[in-house]
Amino acid sequence: MLDTILDIVAGTFMIIGSLLSLAAGIGMLRFPDLLSRLHAATKPQVLGLFLLLAALGIELRSWAVVPILVMAWGLQLLTAPVSAHMVGRAGYRTRHLKRETLIVDELAAVVAAAEAREEREHGKKQHRTDFID
Template sequence: MSVDTVLDIVAAGCLIAGALLCLAAGVALVRFPDLLSRMHASAKPQVLGLLLVLVGCGLRLRTGVDITTLVLVGLFQLATAPVAAHMVGRAAYPDEQIRTDLLLTDELAAHIDRITQDRQRGAAPT
């Protein structure tokens, strides 16, 4: 078996695994009950699925210019997906769109209570 054949088999495995992870993320977005679990499902397996697809494409293409583009796509995805998920969670928390009964630790409660008290007194939040 030649090296090209082995690389093609590994690339096919990465592409299939990445596609299945992305499919699982899409199904979880529809099936999960609350915002935090949906946010987790959209960030974690989707990013790993995309990275596996990019690795599979890189193994299949084997050219320098294409690999550089795939690496940049992967880096930008790794940089933006966690930040976007964090900002969605922070924006949804004050609007009570999160089921706090499912949280083990609620680190934002004291901060939100302080902001609410400051607003009621007419002071600018810190």
């Protein structure tokens, strides 16, 4: 009886995890700009992977695989936000996003202050080559 319940729970986790990963993939294709795509790639994907790994742990029913599954999820949990932040920051600086979709642009003041500081230190305004116009 317990094996049947665990199989049902594992199957449910696998289906939900797969649907979340599918939603992340569809969001990557459908959303209009870089920041929206990053949101679609990181949010459901981390939870989807957790559910798939939990289903795998329940289905295997062995304590030997738990450290490996926890390490896999922990590394994903650490690297997904950091990589999304770095890609988003690079996309902002190279203007690979639609600014009209931003509700609040908190990074604009930081970039403007950095450009003003650079202009004060070097005299004239430097021509930026990292922007794509």
